[in-house]
Amino acid sequence: MAYSTPGNALGNEAANLYRDHAVWLFGWLRRRLGGNNTDAADLVQDTYVRLMDSGRYPPIGEGRAFLAQIAKGLVLDLQRRRRLEFAYLEALASQPQAEFPSAEQQHQVLEVLIRIDRMLDQLPAKVSQTFLLSRFEGLTYHQIADRLEISYGSVRKYMLRATQVCLLAMDE
Template sequence: MSAAEPALQQQVSLLYGEHHGWLQAWLRRRLGCAHHAADLAHDTYLRVLVSGRTPPPGQARPHLMQIAKGLVIDRHRRQLVERAYLDALAAMPEALAPSPEQRAAAVESLLRLDAALAALPAAVREVFLLSQFDGLTYAEIAARQGIAVATVRKYMLKAGEACFLALDHDD
């Protein structure tokens, strides 16, 4: 344990004691569920602890709120991905439906792919989506985006690599 760790733990403990009730109430109002609010409040303080930085005294609530908002967005995004997958499953014949374990693994993979695509530059992500979901050829994408076909190829390689790395299970 480094010399800074006990000081950080003490600062986070103080931050928690002063603001946890407020943060959890704020999250409860946003989410409408005390259990989810408690989980996200916990995750917020965990993020502060992992970052190794606590906010300046006058910025504690805005700092905590910013982290919590990101977590709320992540939660909402996860729900959208799960809902879309479950809707697709509902359209399948029951005999072909995956097991609960397979469904959980698929949702986890979809979430990793979603995060990988979200981390790409907007132009790269757009090219990938036009190719994979709209079915456009590289030439059509290049014309629509006003870029060279070689740039489309480069962007597709970058997006493909990001997707491959997101699904690489040899961590």
């Protein structure tokens, strides 16, 4: 897909795409989100913000496909974030009340979890799988090597790489 260079027309191209496709995009997102108007409206705005931040615009006639591609990524991000929030809240519910973190601490932990998840998602599949198998399924390095059909040394290398990424996400 070829993209035009925004130059001085940045505002005009975005405004034209918004005018021509925002209502359609809202309906498309609303259907994908099970009729949730609030999330659909938020993601319409986020789609155009991401579009303008990228500075990449579709050729004439390909606006809907281009916007839908951006919006699909945002829907996946929203769903991933909701799953993380749900899992975190479930884990919190099993904690004794005395150990329950404040609302601010909960928010901070969720933000870090979301950053870690995003960073792990950008790693090669075997690296993130290795990390998840170790940390969430409790498998040993040898068990991971057997399951993924990789060497023990690869497991060690992948764990180091994933751990470094997680530490970077926590420092942001």
